[in-house]
C-alpha cells in the first residue's frame with residue numbers, strides 16, 4: 001500500500017447519514033495511506049456509528065459534542081486545525097453540506113473547517129432527491145468555488161430501497177482524493193514518460209514469447225507521478241490491470257512498437273522511467289499461419305531487440321532525467337552500476353529478482369536506488385505503490401539537483 005500521507009494528520013468528520021457506518025472504512029483507507037486519522041462525529045453522526053468503534057480503529061480519541069469538555073475542545077480544535085493536512089467530511093449529509101457552505105459552527109467539525117487552512121474534501125451521501133435539490137447543488141457549488149474537493153456520490157441502491165444518485169463514493173476513492181489534495185505537487189509542470197509491462201513477440205498468429213511482468217510497478221510510478229502534478233504518458237505492453245489514473249496510456253505489443261512510441265515521445269519528456277520488461281529477443285520471422293504440430297523438434301531463431309533505454313540514454317539532452325531498472329539474480333549492485341553507466345542513466349533501481357515475494361508478478365518490491373553520482377539508497381521491501389513514491393522522491397531530489405547545477409553555470 002502506498003503511503004503518500006505518511007506523517008500527516010487527517011481529520012475525518014462523520015455526519016448524520018445512513019452511510020455513517022462507511023465512515024469507519026474511510027478512516028481505515030486513509031490510515032492505509034499512512035495518515036494519523038482523528039475522527040469527529042456530529043451528534044447526528046453519533047446516532048449511526050459509535051465513537052468506540054472509531055476510537056478503537058484509529059487509536060485516537062473521538063470528538064462528538066463540543067460541549068462535552070469545552071476547555072479541552074477549545075485547545076483541541078485549534079491544535080488539530082493547525083496540524084491537519086486535510087479535513088474530510090464523509091459521509092456529508094445535506095445538512096452538513098449546507099452548514100459547510102454557510103460557515104456555521106455548531107459542531108466540532110464545522111468549527112474546525114473554519115479554523116483550518118487545510119484543504120477540504122467532501123463526500124456527499126443522501127437520498128437522490130435531496131442530492132438533486134437546488135439548495136444542495138448550490139451549496140456544493142459554493143464549496144467547489146472555495147476550492148473544496150467534492151467526491152461525487154455514485155448511482156446505486158439507496159437506503160430507501162430506490163435506485164438513484166446519492167450513494168457514498170467508495171472509501172478507497174475518498175481516500176485517494178485526500179491523498180491528492182495533500183500531494184506535494186513537486187512534479188508540477190514536469191513531463192514524465194513511463195514504460196510499463198511486458199512485451200509480446202509474435203511467433204505466429206496465436207503464439208508469442210513474453211515474460212511475467214504485470215505492469216504494476218510502472219503503473220504505480222505513473223499514477224504517483226500524476227498525483228504529484230506531472231503530465232504523464234505511459235507506453236504500456238499488454239497488461240491485465242486497470243489503467244493508471246490521470247495518465248495518457250499508449251498501448252503497444254512488441255518491443256519494436258514500444259521503441260517507436262518511446263523514441264517519438266522522448267525528445268519532449270523531462271523524465272523517462274523505464275519500468276517495462278522489454279523482451280531481449282524476438283523471433284527472427286513471424287509465421288503468417290499457425291505453426292502446425294510435428295514429430296520433429298522445432299528450432300526458433302531469435303534476434304536481439306534494440307535496447308530502448310540505452311537508445312534514449314544516447315539521445316539524452318541536458319536536463320533530461322533517466323531512470324532504469326536492473327533485474328538481476330546475482331552481483332546485484334555491480335551489474336546495476338554497469339547498466340547505469342552503459343545506458344547513461346541518472347538512477348538505476350536494482351532489484352534482486354531471485355528473492356521470493358518481490359518483483360515480477362508480486363505486489364511488493366525491494367532493492368536499491370543507485371545514483372549516477374555514486375550514492376546508494378536502500379529501498380526496503382514494501383508494496384509497489386509505496387515503492388513508487390520512494391523512487392519519485394529520488395527523482396524529485398535528482399531533478400532539483402540537476403536544475404541547481406545548471407543555474408550555477
Ligand code: CTP
Nearest residue numbers: 274275276278305306307308309324325326327
Ligand atoms: N530495457 C529497454 N529496452 C530493452 C531492454 C531493456 O528499455 N530492449 C530497459 C528496461 O526497461 C530496464 C532496463 O532497460 O529499465 C534494464 O533491463 P534488463 O533486462 O535488466 O537489462 P538488460 O540491459 O536487458 O540486460 P540483461 O537482460 O542482460 O541483464
